[in-house]
Amino acid sequence: MSRSEANPWLTISAQDYEGHMGPDYADQLRPLRDVFAEVYRTIRPPRLALLGCATGNGLEHVDPALTKTAVAIDIHPEFVAVTRERYGKALGAMLKVRCEDLTSCVLPSGAFDLVHAAIVFEHVEACALVPRIANWVAAGGVCAVVLQVESSGAAGTSLITPSPYGSIAGLKDTMHAVSPEAIATLFEREGMRPRRQWTVPLSGGKRFDVCEYARSL
Template identity: 25%
Template sequence: MKNPWEGIPLTDYENHMKLDSVMQLQTMNEMMKGQFDAYSISSVMILGIAGGNGLEHIQRDKFKKVYGIDVNASYLKEAVLRYPELEGLLECRCINLTEETNQLPKADLVIANLLIEYIGYERFQKVINHVSPKYVSCIIQLNLEGSWVSDSPYLHTFDGLEQVHQQIEEHALEKAMLEIEYRSIKTLERILPNGKKLVQIDFER
């Protein structure tokens, strides 16, 4: 079965995410700077990298390797085009995390922002076990009111995601990570418009 993310144009996704009524692209960009800077590491893997939002915060003198993983090959091509200054450092790989976990390389830090919602706890555990990072930093969306997709002109672009989306809960994620010996070490929250908030949870093994 084709992953519904493969059929969503990047422009529609990003234009929706950066609307003043949504503000997820901008908020995640700010949060990602903190994710990149938080730990003394030399390699990072970004799961669901899309068009590379946040990559401008990568410091070449800190990282030896940056892996960008996504199921949509056109997203990855755009990410590479947008950040030519990361040539030789950024390596993008088109991988379906629900089927191709064994193709993932190793990394010191895994960043998974608004990603676990589309693969679930168990698959995420398998991904982390395979990559074997020291740190994991996740951002999940909690819906304080209303639908999980904010109303916008691009709303119906995301209709196909209903078949793969599941609501991720903070405590359930912490429990799932503890099962594979990762303990929660930091939590941050950012309130968004439309009754939503982003919650960042960092884990260490």
């Protein structure tokens, strides 16, 4: 989806987003932050790209002594402004927060030790985005992907957790489930292999599937 009024994300305020994703409803902010912390601690990336950064969840784990460049990208101007406001001071000039569409933004080739994409493929077509990510990952680098999937036996679970934030319902026509296998196939086509995979149980019959795809040296 291009950056236009048609993108339903642009009608969701940061307050509604965080209310919906917080502990009273979907309760995914903390597990997403924990996943990023685990990936970050393991990879220890000097160069980081955070795709679909929303309001910057997880950036509190970035250590400027270790990471020299962090690029955080989101299509939503208010989310980007919140991210800058919250993390700009602690991280300084090494943090570049960009309001851009992941399907068209220009990033340097082979420039990132870690590209983190959490709950992004549910909103941006994987066939278009995976080859772009593969181009951004450095030799020896990793792309970590977090997908939201239904736990087995939880058929009928709605991809979007019900909440009182009406604007969130606007995502229902564009948010789509993505299978870990489909993402693995796309990365393998780009020469990137899974190096570590795990799941994180969530409330409401869902789980996160986390997989790190590595580019060989």
